[in-house]
Amino acid sequence: MTEKITFTQDRIKKLPIPDNGRIDYYDTKEPKLTCRVSSTGNKSFVVLKKDAAGKVQRVTLGKCSDMSVDAAQKKTREALTDLGNGLNPAEKKRKLKVKQMTLAELMEKYIEQKGLKLSSGTAADYQKKLGEGFPDWLDKPVNAITREMVAKRHKTLPGNSTSKDNKMRILRLLMNSALALKIIDESPTDVLKKAELALWSKPTRKSRIIPADKLQDWYGAVLELTNPKAKTYLLLLLYTGLRANEALHLEWKNVDFKNDTLTVMDTKNHSNFTTYIPTQLKPYLRNLQELTGGNTFVFPGDNAEGVMAIPRWPLDQVTLKTGVEFSSHDLRRTFATIAEASLLPETIIKKLLNHTTDNCVTGGYIRTEANTMKQAVDRIAGFIHQYVTPNSENVTSILKAV
Numbered sequence: 001m002t003e004k005i006t007f008t009q010d011r012i013k014k015l016p017i018p019d020n021g022r023i024d025y026y027d028t029k030e031p032k033l034t035c036r037v038s039s040t041g042n043k044s045f046v047v048l049k050k051d052a053a054g055k056v057q058r059v060t061l062g063k064c065s066d067m068s069v070d071a072a073q074k075k076t077r078e079a080l081t082d083l084g085n086g087l088n089p090a091e092k093k094r095k096l097k098v099k100q101m102t103l104a105e106l107m108e109k110y111i112e113q114k115g116l117k118l119s120s121g122t123a124a125d126y127q128k129k130l131g132e133g134f135p136d137w138l139d140k141p142v143n144a145i146t147r148e149m150v151a152k153r154h155k156t157l158p159g160n161s162t163s164k165d166n167k168m169r170i171l172r173l174l175m176n177s178a179l180a181l182k183i184i185d186e187s188p189t190d191v192l193k194k195a196e197l198a199l200w201s202k203p204t205r206k207s208r209i210i211p212a213d214k215l216q217d218w219y220g221a222v223l224e225l226t227n228p229k230a231k232t233y234l235l236l237l238l239y240t241g242l243r244a245n246e247a248l249h250l251e252w253k254n255v256d257f258k259n260d261t262l263t264v265m266d267t268k269n270h271s272n273f274t275t276y277i278p279t280q281l282k283p284y285l286r287n288l289q290e291l292t293g294g295n296t297f298v299f300p301g302d303n304a305e306g307v308m309a310i311p312r313w314p315l316d317q318v319t320l321k322t323g324v325e326f327s328s329h330d331l332r333r334t335f336a337t338i339a340e341a342s343l344l345p346e347t348i349i350k351k352l353l354n355h356t357t358d359n360c361v362t363g364g365y366i367r368t369e370a371n372t373m374k375q376a377v378d379r380i381a382g383f384i385h386q387y388v389t390p391n392s393e394n395v396t397s398i399l400k401a402v
Contacts, residue, residue, distance in 0.1 A: 004028055007035065007069045017041050024048075027069075033076040035064060045072040047079045057083055101183055103130070103145070103174065104138040110177050119266055120305065121245050126170050133157055133167030142178045147191040154192065168192060209334040210238075212387065214324045219388035221321040228291055229299050230314035232284045237328055239281040239381055241335030241353050243268060244328035248307045250298045255285065260374070264354075273354040276374045278381030335380065342383045348376050 022038040045061040157164040172189040225231040246264040254263040301308030
């Protein structure tokens, strides 16, 4: 339903609210300007104009309570000029809003766009690194961040070169996203790859493992830990090669003692990964179930996601007793190293580590059966058992093999 009236503040204020639907009132002074009154009580100034194809173009100017009639009539003429030039004022307004997006807002949009492709842990890590490296930039418009600012910030960031680069990589990731959204025309982080500046440090691939001749001492110290969650966590990493975050987020509903399997959901490569529980590990998981089985997670804790943090103090206790410095990821490398020493093929080791093999021509043909995976896990566990069993006749030969 439409009506024509001469717009005044008082007249618009007194327009009745329809019982349902909406009523459009056209201004006699600016015929393309309407006051749209809906049954919800909302009154808005709207410009309605048909294009050459007869399709109605609509531009919402704003609420009548926030805008005078004179201002609405002026904005109507501006909107009609833009429409006549092929510009949609609504799109123009959207682009202006995008251009004013802050760094914090860009991070939220990036996480939203990635959706299920980005795990909650990764998203939280990105936000943490951004907050640590650029706390004073979070409220800045993205297009206000310059190459000079980036170069200067890289020099003043605390921590070692790897820590600095990790924070800068998050910024670079967001700036590439800003490029795609056309918020900026060029990325200010490009300054970091200029040959004359050489600001990126050269990454060194870590190679630390639990040394073969120290594994027995390390294993004994782990068994002496009084914290059952920390003990089982470390043994789980050694016997399965899981990533730390995957182990910490393991849920009891995905631990199957009948078939001796455990499944990690939404792993780093965005897949669900099932591996096997070797005989040597099973008693520790069973004992832990009595303690934490009433929880969702195998390793429940107090962080925001409800899981245990990496148990730093128990790790330090083992290091103090054995002199072996190690991290959770070192156990993944140790698992892979023992897998190689047990003469398993590289394709099997990749499968056990949940590394993708489809980008390898031969790997793309191989579809490893479940029984093969179980035998491989048991074989590795057998080698570990021989490493850590005192006076084992096989220890010397295994050390030589590694």
